Amino acid sequence: MSDTTQTARGGAALFHRVLVVALPLLVLIQATLAGQYLFEQEDVIVLHGILGNTSFAITVLLVVLAVVRRLSGLHFGLAVALVVMTFAQVGLGYVGRDTATAAAWHIPLGVAILGVSCYQLALPRD
Numbered sequence: 001m002s003d004t005t006q007t008a009r010g011g012a013a014l015f016h017r018v019l020v021v022a023l024p025l026l027v028l029i030q031a032t033l034a035g036q037y038l039f040e041q042e043d044v045i046v047l048h049g050i051l052g053n054t055s056f057a058i059t060v061l062l063v064v065l066a067v068v069r070r071l072s073g074l075h076f077g078l079a080v081a082l083v084v085m086t087f088a089q090v091g092l093g094y095v096g097r098d099t100a101t102a103a104a105w106h107i108p109l110g111v112a113i114l115g116v117s118c119y120q121l122a123l124p125r126d
Contacts, residue, residue: 016065017125019058023082024117026055031110052093055113056086078120085113 033048059082065071066079089109096103 012065012069016062016069019062019065020117020121023055023058023062024114024121026051026058027110027114027117030055031114034110049093052086052090056083056090059083059086075120075123078116078123082113082116082120085109085116089113
C-alpha cells in the first residue's frame with residue numbers, strides 16, 4: 001500500500017472520529033437551545049434548526065465515511081440508523097411548527113438520537 005493511500009485512510013479515520021464526537025455534542029446543544037426557546041428566548045430556535053440540519057449532514061457524511069473506510073456490521077448499521085433518525089427528526093421539526101403531534105414526537109426522537117450517537121461514540125475505535 002502506498003504512503004498516499006495510508007495517509008488518505010488515516011485522514012478519513014480522523015475525520016470520521018471528529019464527526020462521531022461532534023454529533024452527540026451538537027444534539028446536546030440543540031436540546032439546550034430547545035429548552036431556552038420553551039422557557040426563555042424565542043430567537044434561539046433558528047440556531048436550533050441550523051444545528052439540526054448540520055447534524056443531519058454529519059450523519060450523511062458518517063455513512064459516506066463508513067463506505068469509504070469499508071466499515072461493516074455495527075459501525076455501518078449505526079451510521080445508517082442515525083441518517084434515518086435525523087432525517088425524520090428534521091422533518092418532525094419543520095412539521096412541528098404547525099402540528100403539536102409532530103413536535104411531541106420530535107422530543108423523544110431527539111433523546112433517542114443522543115443515545116444512539118453516544119453509543120456510536122463509545123464503540124471501540126475501528
